[in-house]
Amino acid sequence: MYNLSEQLASAIDYNWSDLKGSRYPQQYPYWVEQLSDRIELWLDGEKFTYLELRRDAFGAYESTRLTLFGLTERFALFVTIDKPANSANHSAETQWHLVERKSIKHLDTTVVKESGRDWLTVTAEWDGIPDRLEFPPATRYEIDADARRELFLSLRDDRFPREMAP
Numbered sequence: 001m002y003n004l005s006e007q008l009a010s011a012i013d014y015n016w017s018d019l020k021g022s023r024y025p026q027q028y029p030y031w032v033e034q035l036s037d038r039i040e041l042w043l044d045g046e047k048f049t050y051l052e053l054r055r056d057a058f059g060a061y062e063s064t065r066l067t068l069f070g071l072t073e074r075f076a077l078f079v080t081i082d083k084p085a086n087s088a089n090h091s092a093e094t095q096w097h098l099v100e101r102k103s104i105k106h107l108d109t110t111v112v113k114e115s116g117r118d119w120l121t122v123t124a125e126w127d128g129i130p131d132r133l134e135f136p137p138a139t140r141y142e143i144d145a146d147a148r149r150e151l152f153l154s155l156r157d158d159r160f161p162r163e164m165a166p
Contacts, residue, residue: 004072005040007048011068012036015053016060019088029088035068035079042098046072050151052135061088069133071151076101078129099128107159109152112138120148124155 002010012032020026050071055063068079075098082093106125111118119138125131136143136151143151 002047004043004047005036007051008036008039011051011053015055016066018059018061021061021088029090031081031090031094035081035094038096039068039070039077039079043070043072043075043077046075048072049154050135052137052140057085062086069135071101074101075099076104076126076129078131078133095130097129099126101126101155101158102161103127104155104159106132107152107155110134114138115141120145120152122148122152122155 012028016028016032019028019032048070050069052069054067054069056065057063060066062085064083064085066081066083068077068081070077078097080095082095083090103126104124105127106123108123110121110123112121113119121134121136121138123132123134125133136148
Protein backbone atom coordinates (compact mmCIF):
# COMPACT_ATOMS: atom_id res chain seq x y z
CA MET A 1 0.00 0.00 0.00
CA TYR A 2 1.15 3.54 -0.72
CA ASN A 3 2.54 5.87 1.91
CA LEU A 4 1.23 9.42 2.23
CA SER A 5 3.95 10.90 0.03
CA GLU A 6 3.19 8.43 -2.77
CA GLN A 7 -0.57 8.96 -2.40
CA LEU A 8 -0.12 12.72 -2.68
CA ALA A 9 2.28 12.54 -5.65
CA SER A 10 -0.07 10.19 -7.49
CA ALA A 11 -3.10 12.45 -6.90
CA ILE A 12 -1.20 15.54 -8.03
CA ASP A 13 0.06 13.75 -11.16
CA TYR A 14 -3.45 12.59 -12.01
CA ASN A 15 -5.32 15.83 -11.32
CA TRP A 16 -2.86 18.68 -11.80
CA SER A 17 -0.36 17.29 -14.32
CA ASP A 18 -0.90 20.12 -16.79
CA LEU A 19 0.78 22.49 -14.33
CA LYS A 20 4.09 20.90 -15.37
CA GLY A 21 4.02 22.74 -18.67
CA SER A 22 5.81 21.73 -21.83
CA ARG A 23 9.40 22.71 -21.06
CA TYR A 24 12.01 20.04 -20.53
CA PRO A 25 12.51 18.63 -18.01
CA GLN A 26 8.88 18.74 -17.00
CA GLN A 27 8.48 19.76 -13.40
CA TYR A 28 5.85 21.29 -11.19
CA PRO A 29 6.06 24.95 -10.21
CA TYR A 30 7.84 25.61 -6.94
CA TRP A 31 4.60 26.34 -5.07
CA VAL A 32 3.31 22.80 -5.79
CA GLU A 33 6.50 21.36 -4.35
CA GLN A 34 6.18 23.65 -1.31
CA LEU A 35 2.59 22.52 -0.78
CA SER A 36 3.61 18.86 -0.98
CA ASP A 37 6.47 19.42 1.46
CA ARG A 38 4.16 21.19 3.92
CA ILE A 39 1.55 18.42 3.75
CA GLU A 40 4.19 15.72 4.18
CA LEU A 41 5.67 17.49 7.21
CA TRP A 42 2.35 18.10 8.98
CA LEU A 43 0.98 14.65 8.20
CA ASP A 44 4.21 12.71 8.75
CA GLY A 45 3.36 9.21 9.97
CA GLU A 46 -0.21 9.48 8.67
CA LYS A 47 -1.82 7.89 5.62
CA PHE A 48 -4.70 9.27 3.60
CA THR A 49 -7.94 7.35 4.02
CA TYR A 50 -9.50 9.74 1.50
CA LEU A 51 -7.84 12.24 -0.84
CA GLU A 52 -9.39 14.40 -3.52
CA LEU A 53 -7.96 17.19 -5.65
CA ARG A 54 -10.34 19.39 -7.63
CA ARG A 55 -10.10 22.22 -10.12
CA ASP A 56 -12.68 24.74 -11.32
CA ALA A 57 -11.93 24.38 -15.04
CA PHE A 58 -11.09 21.60 -17.49
CA GLY A 59 -7.46 21.58 -16.42
CA ALA A 60 -5.48 22.83 -13.46
CA TYR A 61 -3.58 25.24 -15.71
CA GLU A 62 -6.80 26.98 -16.81
CA SER A 63 -8.30 26.97 -13.32
CA THR A 64 -8.42 29.94 -10.99
CA ARG A 65 -9.08 27.76 -7.94
CA LEU A 66 -7.61 24.41 -6.99
CA THR A 67 -8.65 22.50 -3.89
CA LEU A 68 -7.23 19.59 -1.96
CA PHE A 69 -9.26 17.69 0.61
CA GLY A 70 -7.83 14.80 2.56
CA LEU A 71 -8.66 12.66 5.55
CA THR A 72 -6.25 10.62 7.62
CA GLU A 73 -7.07 8.61 10.74
CA ARG A 74 -6.60 11.76 12.87
CA PHE A 75 -6.87 14.80 10.63
CA ALA A 76 -9.00 16.58 8.03
CA LEU A 77 -7.10 18.86 5.64
CA PHE A 78 -8.64 21.37 3.24
CA VAL A 79 -6.46 23.58 1.07
CA THR A 80 -7.64 26.14 -1.49
CA ILE A 81 -5.25 27.68 -3.97
CA ASP A 82 -6.37 30.77 -5.84
CA LYS A 83 -4.22 31.37 -8.90
CA PRO A 84 -4.34 33.34 -12.13
CA ALA A 85 -6.13 31.58 -14.99
CA ASN A 86 -3.90 30.09 -17.67
CA SER A 87 -0.86 30.20 -15.44
CA ALA A 88 1.17 27.67 -13.52
CA ASN A 89 3.96 29.94 -12.35
CA HIS A 90 2.63 30.92 -8.96
CA SER A 91 -0.35 30.77 -6.68
CA ALA A 92 -1.82 34.08 -5.69
CA GLU A 93 -3.13 32.84 -2.38
CA THR A 94 -3.22 29.57 -0.48
CA GLN A 95 -5.61 28.91 2.40
CA TRP A 96 -4.62 26.03 4.68
CA HIS A 97 -7.01 24.37 7.13
CA LEU A 98 -5.81 21.38 9.16
CA VAL A 99 -8.10 20.17 11.94
CA GLU A 100 -8.66 17.05 13.98
CA ARG A 101 -11.25 14.74 12.45
CA LYS A 102 -13.11 14.69 15.76
CA SER A 103 -13.88 18.41 15.29
CA ILE A 104 -16.59 17.40 12.81
CA LYS A 105 -19.79 19.31 13.55
CA HIS A 106 -22.10 18.34 10.67
CA LEU A 107 -22.60 15.09 8.78
CA ASP A 108 -25.24 14.12 6.27
CA THR A 109 -25.66 11.93 3.20
CA THR A 110 -27.23 12.35 -0.20
CA VAL A 111 -27.90 9.74 -2.83
CA VAL A 112 -27.13 10.99 -6.34
CA LYS A 113 -28.36 9.17 -9.44
CA GLU A 114 -25.56 9.09 -12.01
CA SER A 115 -25.16 6.78 -15.01
CA GLY A 116 -28.19 4.76 -13.95
CA ARG A 117 -26.84 4.01 -10.46
CA ASP A 118 -27.29 5.46 -7.02
CA TRP A 119 -24.12 6.94 -5.46
CA LEU A 120 -23.79 7.86 -1.80
CA THR A 121 -22.17 11.25 -1.23
CA VAL A 122 -21.31 12.69 2.16
CA THR A 123 -21.70 16.28 3.31
CA ALA A 124 -19.54 17.23 6.27
CA GLU A 125 -18.40 20.31 8.11
CA TRP A 126 -15.59 20.74 10.64
CA ASP A 127 -14.76 23.49 13.12
CA GLY A 128 -11.83 25.29 11.52
CA ILE A 129 -12.71 24.50 7.90
CA PRO A 130 -14.79 27.32 6.41
CA ASP A 131 -16.60 25.33 3.72
CA ARG A 132 -19.18 22.59 3.97
CA LEU A 133 -17.68 19.80 1.89
CA GLU A 134 -19.46 17.27 -0.30
CA PHE A 135 -17.53 14.15 -1.26
CA PRO A 136 -16.89 11.84 -2.97
CA PRO A 137 -18.49 13.12 -6.16
CA ALA A 138 -20.97 10.73 -7.74
CA THR A 139 -18.81 10.79 -10.86
CA ARG A 140 -15.83 9.22 -9.07
CA TYR A 141 -16.83 5.75 -10.21
CA GLU A 142 -13.67 4.14 -8.80
CA ILE A 143 -15.04 4.66 -5.29
CA ASP A 144 -17.52 1.82 -5.00
CA ALA A 145 -20.58 1.56 -2.75
CA ASP A 146 -18.72 -0.31 0.00
CA ALA A 147 -15.92 2.27 0.14
CA ARG A 148 -18.46 5.10 0.27
CA ARG A 149 -20.32 3.40 3.11
CA GLU A 150 -17.06 2.79 5.00
CA LEU A 151 -16.09 6.45 4.59
CA PHE A 152 -19.45 7.60 5.94
CA LEU A 153 -19.33 5.19 8.89
CA SER A 154 -15.86 6.35 9.89
CA LEU A 155 -17.06 9.96 9.88
CA ARG A 156 -20.20 8.99 11.78
CA ASP A 157 -17.99 7.51 14.48
CA ASP A 158 -15.96 10.75 14.56
CA ARG A 159 -19.15 12.77 14.91
CA PHE A 160 -20.80 10.49 17.45
CA PRO A 161 -18.02 8.58 19.27
CA ARG A 162 -18.91 5.63 21.42
CA GLU A 163 -18.49 6.37 25.08
CA MET A 164 -15.82 4.37 26.78
CA ALA A 165 -16.98 1.94 29.44
CA PRO A 166 -15.93 2.82 33.02
